[in-house]
Amino acid sequence: MNAVLLLLLTQSPLVTTTGYVDSRTTGAWTQFDGTPALTELAEANVQVKLTPHEKVTFFADASLFWQGAWLLQGEQKDLAQYRPQVVLSELYADLPLADHFRLLVGKKRIVWGAGLSFNPTDLLNPAKDPTDPTFQRAGAWLAEAEWGFEKVALSAVVAGKATRQYAGLPTALVVYPDLPSAEVVRGIAADDRDDEAHFVFTGRLYLLVKDIDINLIYGYSNLYADAFRNKSRAGLSLSRVFGNLELHGEALLYSGSARVSANADCVNAPALCLFQGTPIISRPYLDSDFLNARALFGGRYQFDDNAVFAAEYYFNGEGQDAKGFERLARLSLQNPALAQQAILGGTTDPGTPQKFTLEALRRHYLVLQFSKPQLWDDWTISATALIGLEDLSMQLVPQVQWMPKEWLQLTVALYVPFAGVPELGVKVGDETYGQFSLSPFKTRVLVQARAFF
Amino acid sequence: MTSLVLALLLSAEPPTTQEVLAKYDAAMAPATFKGVAQMTAHRDDGTTRAYKMTFLKGSDDKSRVWFHEPAAVRGQEMLRNGENFWVYMPNLKRALRLASRDNFQGGDFNNADVLRANYARDYEGTVKEDPKKPDQWLVELKAKSADSAYDSIKLWVTKEPLGLPVHGEYFTSSGKMLRSADFTEMKDFGNGLKRPAKITMRNEIATQRFSEMVWDSVDITAPAGDGKFGLSDLGH
Numbered sequence: 001m002n003a004v005l006l007l008l009l010t011q012s013p014l015v016t017t018t019g020y021v022d023s024r025t026t027g028a029w030t031q032f033d034g035t036p037a038l039t040e041l042a043e044a045n046v047q048v049k050l051t052p053h054e055k056v057t058f059f060a061d062a063s064l065f066w067q068g069a070w071l072l073q074g075e076q077k078d079l080a081q082y083r084p085q086v087v088l089s090e091l092y093a094d095l096p097l098a099d100h101f102r103l104l105v106g107k108k109r110i111v112w113g114a115g116l117s118f119n120p121t122d123l124l125n126p127a128k129d130p131t132d133p134t135f136q137r138a139g140a141w142l143a144e145a146e147w148g149f150e151k152v153a154l155s156a157v158v159a160g161k162a163t164r165q166y167a168g169l170p171t172a173l174v175v176y177p178d179l180p181s182a183e184v185v186r187g188i189a190a191d192d193r194d195d196e197a198h199f200v201f202t203g204r205l206y207l208l209v210k211d212i213d214i215n216l217i218y219g220y221s222n223l224y225a226d227a228f229r230n231k232s233r234a235g236l237s238l239s240r241v242f243g244n245l246e247l248h249g250e251a252l253l254y255s256g257s258a259r260v261s262a263n264a265d266c267v268n269a270p271a272l273c274l275f276q277g278t279p280i281i282s283r284p285y286l287d288s289d290f291l292n293a294r295a296l297f298g299g300r301y302q303f304d305d306n307a308v309f310a311a312e313y314y315f316n317g318e319g320q321d322a323k324g325f326e327r328l329a330r331l332s333l334q335n336p337a338l339a340q341q342a343i344l345g346g347t348t349d350p351g352t353p354q355k356f357t358l359e360a361l362r363r364h365y366l367v368l369q370f371s372k373p374q375l376w377d378d379w380t381i382s383a384t385a386l387i388g389l390e391d392l393s394m395q396l397v398p399q400v401q402w403m404p405k406e407w408l409q410l411t412v413a414l415y416v417p418f419a420g421v422p423e424l425g426v427k428v429g430d431e432t433y434g435q436f437s438l439s440p441f442k443t444r445v446l447v448q449a450r451a452f453f
Numbered sequence: 454m455t456s457l458v459l460a461l462l463l464s465a466e467p468p469t470t471q472e473v474l475a476k477y478d479a480a481m482a483p484a485t486f487k488g489v490a491q492m493t494a495h496r497d498d499g500t501t502r503a504y505k506m507t508f509l510k511g512s513d514d515k516s517r518v519w520f521h522e523p524a525a526v527r528g529q530e531m532l533r534n535g536e537n538f539w540v541y542m543p544n545l546k547r548a549l550r551l552a553s554r555d556n557f558q559g560g561d562f563n564n565a566d567v568l569r570a571n572y573a574r575d576y577e578g579t580v581k582e583d584p585k586k587p588d589q590w591l592v593e594l595k596a597k598s599a600d601s602a603y604d605s606i607k608l609w610v611t612k613e614p615l616g617l618p619v620h621g622e623y624f625t626s627s628g629k630m631l632r633s634a635d636f637t638e639m640k641d642f643g644n645g646l647k648r649p650a651k652i653t654m655r656n657e658i659a660t661q662r663f664s665e666m667v668w669d670s671v672d673i674t675a676p677a678g679d680g681k682f683g684l685s686d687l688g689h
Contacts, residue, residue, distance in 0.1 A: 018597070020529040045542075057689070090546075093687055100681045102689065109546040136543040146684035150515070150534060153686070206685060211536055211551065213684065241537070243599065245551045302552055302645055355486040377496040452524035 005446040017256040019046035022171040024207050025356070033074025035440040039082065040068040041353055055097060061137060062092040062168070064355060079132040082117070086168035089137035103148050109139030110157060112204050112215045113296075114239035116250035118314045118360075118385070120294035121252045123202050123219040123234035124159050126294040126351030130367055130396045138351030140200075141173055153206040161198035163226050164281045174199055200224040217252075226258040226284050228309055234237040244302045246292060251295035257285040259318045262327035280331070292317040298367075319363030322390065322424075325435065329360060329426040332438055354396065355446060356415060362435055364389035378403040393420030393434025407452045467580040473592050474573035476616025477608070480648040482570035486510050487675035490668045494560035497661045504558050508567075509675070516568045526558065532685050533568040536600050541687035548610040548687045561632060561656045562662035564565060565602030566665075572608075575601040588612055589619055603631065617648055630657045641669040 010282035019375060022043040022209035030037050052058075069082040089265035090104025113119035117130035143158035160174035164181060166229040171177070176193035200221035207214040216234035221228060238252035266273035266280040272279050297310030366389055371382035380401040388395045399413040419425055427433075490502045505522035509558040518531040528543035531551075557567050576594035583591040586609060594606040604626040610618045621634040633655045640650035648671075655660035680686060 016521075016527070018524055022525075096680075096689070111545075111547040114550075134542070137544065137546065140545070146685055148680065148683045150679055150683045153683060153685035164678060208534070208537065208684070214538075239550050241550050242550055246550045246552070248550075308557055376499065377498050403525075403627075404524060409525065 001314075013088060014051045016049045017046065018453070019198060021046070021452050022448065022450040024395055024446055024448045026413075026444050026446045027440040030073045030440060032440040032444050034080070035073050036069035037071035037073070038069070040066075041445040042066045054097060057094040057096075058087070059090060059094065062088065063087045063137075063352060067353070073352070075291065084185075086140060088168040089352060090139050100147055101150055102148070104142075104144040104146070107139050107141050108135065108144070110142070110144065110155075110329050112155075112217060113235070113237045113250040114213065114215075115237075115250050115312065115314075116248075116298065116300070116310055116369070117312050118294075118296050118365075120314070121215070121250045121297050123200050123221060123225065123252075124157065126310065127357065129320075129356050130386055131356050131395065135354050136351050151208040154203070156203045158201045159199065159224070161197060163193075192371055196223055196229075198223045203256040204224075211240055212418070213237070215250075218288045219252075226424060227286060228254075228256070228258055228383070229286070231256075244304075248299070249295070249297040251293055253291065253293050254287040255291060257290075257292050258283055258319055259320065259324075260328070261324060262331050267330045269329045270331060283313065294318065305372070306374060307370070310367075310369040313369045314360070314365040316360045316363050317362070317363065319359050325361055325390075326426045329427060329433060329435070329438060333426075333428050333433065354398070355413070358386065358395075362388050362390050388420065388435045391420040391424035391434045393425065393436040394418040395436045396437075408448045409448075409452070411446070411448040411450075413446045413448070415441065415446065417442070467582065468592075468594060470580050471573060471611055473590060473616050474594075475574065476614070476657060477610060477618060478571060478573050480617055480646070482510065483646065483671070483673045484510075485512065485675070485677040486671050487655045487677065488668055488671040490666055492558065492560055492664055493662045494525075494558070494665045495662060499658060499661075502561075509681055510678055511677040511679065515677075515679075517681055518568070520558070531564070531568060532682065532684065532687055533564070534682055534684075538564050538568065539684060539687065543688070546688065547682060558661075561654045561662055562664055562666065563601075563602055566654070572606075575620045576606065578606075583609065586619075590615075591665050594601070614647075628677050633657055638667075640668070642668070644673050646671060646673055 022045065024041040026039045028037050030442045043063050043065050047061045050058045064086055066084045067082040082304055086427065090108050092104055093107045094102060094104050096102040109125050111119055111122055111125065113121040116133060124140040124142065126136060127140050141162055142157050145159045146153060162170035162173055163176045164172040174197050180191050180193065180305060181189065184191045200219060201221040202217065215237040217237065219233040219235065221229070222230050224390040231254060233252055233254040235250065235252040239246065239248040241394060261283045261284050262269040262335045263273065263278065263280055263282065266278060268354040270280050281334045293315065294317050295315045298310060300308060300310040302308050367386040369382070371380060373380040375381055382399045385394055386398040396416045396418065397413055399411060400412045401409060405410050417439050418434065419432055419434040425432040425434045456467045461495060488508045490506060490508060494502045496502070503522065503532050504520060504526065507519045508516065510516045514535045516533045518525045520529040530540045530541040541548045542552050572594065575597055577597055578592060578594035580590050580592050583589060588611065589609045590612055592608040594608065596604050601624040607617060607622040609620040611619060618636040620636070621676065622630055623632040624630050635653045637649040637650035637653070638651040640645065640651060641647045650655060650668045652666045654664045
């Protein structure tokens with residue numbers, strides 16, 4: 001019966017299905033304990049769009065991940081982040097109730113900013129991989145009302161943080177449940193529950209004026225994706241094409257900072273601080289009233305042979321100065337897992353597993369990307385350089401992609417961190433580290449195969 | 454008698470450029486329509502890539518495309534509104550701005566060929582006889598603005614009925630031929646629309662490459678509400 005129903009659904013013109021199966025095998029030269037030298041990430045993704053009525057569309061984008069990690073450095077052999085998992089990237093009902101008005105309820109990734117590698121105005125979604133933004137598909141649990149016209153749109157979104165989830169499905173939204181999680185009961189995770197509402201409201205006014213995409217954005221959040229309470233923010237995003245050149249920029253303005261500050265007395269002895277109950281990390285600028293910003297400016301040029309060069313400068317007002325970064329770096333090098341937990345906090349929904357993640361700890365970044373498709377018919381070469389401008393450390397990602405069939409995509413990518421200028425790095429023992437060489441991996445080779453259906 | 458009419462017809466004064474282009478646009482890019490087409494890109498190595506898509510044209514300034522095949526691009530959409538082009542990428546969950554001269558899905562058409570077909574507005578030029586093709590007019594066109602798909606075009610159209618394309622040659626500002634096209638397989642799409650169903654666009658730079666666009670349907674009575682041509686509608 002179910003098979004008949006499934007057959008009817010998939011044959012109906014009102015149902016469209018697509019998806020892929022994907023394998024990412026990574027070999028790495030590691031430098032820290034708890035890091036595997038060989039990993040496999042297999043993903044089965046399905047995207048279903050069901051339109052039973054002209055005013056109702058249901059959409060789901062779900063992935064099942066199987067992960068394996070081998071050749072681990074150090075004593076720890078069971079890494080939670082490499083367990084199988086389900087990720088529900090999107091699941092929503094889209095209700096175009098009138099010609100120019102729609103309601104949307106569920107989980108969806110809504111991005112208004114024009115940036116390619118970073119979106120400073122994005123207050124809703126899990127962070128993306130700046131070297132390959134296509135890998136973050138996950139959105140936020142939200143309700144959106146949108147009035148959309150040809151050259152004007154007004155959107156209002158309210159989203160709640162998934163305070164607890166199992167198998168990709170949230171079991172608590174906005175507020176924490178009364179009972180601690182199983183991990184807390186087992187003593188392998190800290191109990192970070194509170195009594196507050198974790199939400200964000202954000203609205204945008206979109207205008208197409210003189211061929212410029214303009215987004216005016218307002219956001220109000222409370223302990224949603226960062227440590228700010230009752231925080232208002234204002235954003236602006238612009239994009240325009242001039243011939244073969246696209247220029248864009250986006251900026252978010254707000255007061256104070258959620259940046260962490262490492263207690264200088266704990267940097268060299270974090271275990272002692274833990275024992276004494278002294279906070280290792282604090283956020284001293286949460287309620288400050290100085291003007292702060294995150295901003296990105298960039299362009300994308302398409303050559304006549306379809307090659308594309310993109311450059312973006314990212315200013316991160318949450319970044320550390322040299323002293324602050326050095327303290328965090330020393331802390332990280334003593335206990336990477338502890339430092340990560342202290343700096344990032346508990347992230348309930350990091351979205352889909354990424355090839356590369358960046359917690360932007362410094363202020364100035366430059367991202368350069370070059371892509372040359374159809375080098376031969378189905379071959380594409382590309383390279384991304386993510387450069388920290390304070391120490392000139394860099395993550396370089398050259399990549400070769402081949403599509404031997406319309407449904408099959410093969411990729412080989414290399415992830416090479418460079419420490420940058422030694423005088424500007426952090427010296428620990430005989431080693432000098434730049435922010436990108438703090439990665440647990442010295443170099444990684446990723447081999448990926450993706451079959452679409 | 455028939456030969457007399459034909460002789461008179463063939464020796465007639467050329468129509469104005471605007472007359473020819475108005476007829477061309479009415480056939481090849483009606484004011485509004487919904488259509489389904491398949492584009493097949495033939496590459497250097499002899500292999501092909503096929504794309505199936507639905508078009509919706511709202512007015513001269515607005516058009517939208519939904520891609521259905523192959524699976525790797527399913528869910529992609531393109532939107533044109535005035536001089537502005539966007540592509541919605543489902544794996545990015547957002548739209549990107551495009552240049553109008555970007556290649557259309559890596560084939561030999563460019564975005565403006567497909568989404569900005571309004572020759573009467575974008576080009577000016579002359580109509581004359583071509584002694585080698587007595588049943589056709591040769592229309593030599595120059596772009597009015599840099600946003601047009603090509604800097605100049607030579608277009609051969611039928612004299613009777615007026616304005617249906619037979620062959621086209623497309624040039625850069627330096628006079629280099631970028632593309633040439635053949636318009637074949639006359640088809641009655643209904644509602645009085647009869648025009649070539651197949652366009653073969655040859656790449657004159659990489660001469661092994663060419664792309665074919667075959668229109669399965671063109672419905673000039675389909676509704677094309679303005680709500681479908683806003684950026685916020687992409688991806689829904």
